[in-house]
Amino acid sequence: MNKANHQPEYAVVVKDLTVQYGNILALQEINLTIAKGDFVGIIGPNGSGKTTLLKSILGLVRPTTGAISVLGMPPREACSQIGYVPQMTNIDRDFPITVGEAVLMGRLVGKAGLFHRYSQDDRIVVQHYLEHLEIAKLVDRQIGQLSGGQLKRVLIARALVSEPQILLLDEPTAGVDAHSSSQIYELLKELNQSITIIIVTHDTMAVSSYLKSIACINQTLYYHGDPNLSSELIMSVYGCPVELIAHGVPHRVLGQHEQGGLRC
Numbered sequence: 001m002n003k004a005n006h007q008p009e010y011a012v013v014v015k016d017l018t019v020q021y022g023n024i025l026a027l028q029e030i031n032l033t034i035a036k037g038d039f040v041g042i043i044g045p046n047g048s049g050k051t052t053l054l055k056s057i058l059g060l061v062r063p064t065t066g067a068i069s070v071l072g073m074p075p076r077e078a079c080s081q082i083g084y085v086p087q088m089t090n091i092d093r094d095f096p097i098t099v100g101e102a103v104l105m106g107r108l109v110g111k112a113g114l115f116h117r118y119s120q121d122d123r124i125v126v127q128h129y130l131e132h133l134e135i136a137k138l139v140d141r142q143i144g145q146l147s148g149g150q151l152k153r154v155l156i157a158r159a160l161v162s163e164p165q166i167l168l169l170d171e172p173t174a175g176v177d178a179h180s181s182s183q184i185y186e187l188l189k190e191l192n193q194s195i196t197i198i199i200v201t202h203d204t205m206a207v208s209s210y211l212k213s214i215a216c217i218n219q220t221l222y223y224h225g226d227p228n229l230s231s232e233l234i235m236s237v238y239g240c241p242v243e244l245i246a247h248g249v250p251h252r253v254l255g256q257h258e259q260g261g262l263r264c
């Protein structure tokens with residue numbers, strides 16, 4: 001087969017990736033291949049390098065050693081094809097901007113932002129995603145006035161309006177109530193019919209019900225594959241057991257975690 005004539009079949013290929021911040025080793029020798037159309041969950045404890053991995057895929061963090069290819073290109077060249085929903089902690093809630101403006105700004109990806117005039121097309125796409133995420137009625141609200149769940153939807157809409165092929169989400173359901181959280185997962189499941197999704201989550205309830213694969217990292221990659229985890233694997237990544245709901249059937253597949261243990 002002449003590969004040169006074909007679209008790359010992988011969304012992301014991470015090869016021997018090591019990332020250091022000064023003398024802090026965040027990621028070590030990560031090898032990870034994510035197929036197009038995957039819905040992969042990245043799990044691991046706090047400080048295990050999950051955000052660093054997403055930022056590396058986005059080209060925001062440079063590998064210390066190793067390389068990343070996104071849709072067959074270096075991350076920087078592929079950035080217009082990637083939608084990114086950052087972790088909540090990075091968002092300035094006091095920034096004076098409305099929901100409509102925040103989402104519209106997502107159309108600037110890969111364009112000369114300062115001089116860009118929004119077109120009719122931009123506005124039509126924005127309206128479509130505002131409605132799709134059920135936030136159209138919030139369009140004139142300041143982002144600082146939104147609930148956690150509403151703000152997450154705004155950030156997802158902003159990431160989607162550039163119509164990316166790959167969506168990266170960093171803990172999009174952290175601090176969101178159970179109902180909004182499952183709505184977000186349902187939406188992602190639907191989006192996954194046409195785009196590849198990579199999501200960082202502590203939300204192990206979602207693991208078996210929605211994800212097609214998981215990648216467990218704690219500086220190094222422990223596992224990438226089927227989302228039905230063994231308790232041994234969870235133990236080795238997190239250092240303590242986690243309660244899982246497998247295939248949407250509520251049953252405890254892992255042991256109770258000890259009082260005062262590590263946060264899972």
Ligand SMILES: Nc1ncnc2c1ncn2[C@@H]1O[C@H](COP(=O)(O)OP(=O)(O)O)[C@@H](O)[C@H]1O
Nearest residue numbers: 021024025026045046047048049050051052053
């Ligand atoms: N900009 C930075 N400068 C220095 N150290 C950082 C920076 N970003 C992350 N780190 C460190 O790298 C490690 C991995 O962080 P991070 O990727 O944010 O983990 P996670 O998202 O899994 O919580 C942590 O030890 C963190 O303190």
Ligand SMILES: [Mg+2]
Nearest residue numbers: 050051087170
């Ligand atoms: Mg993080």
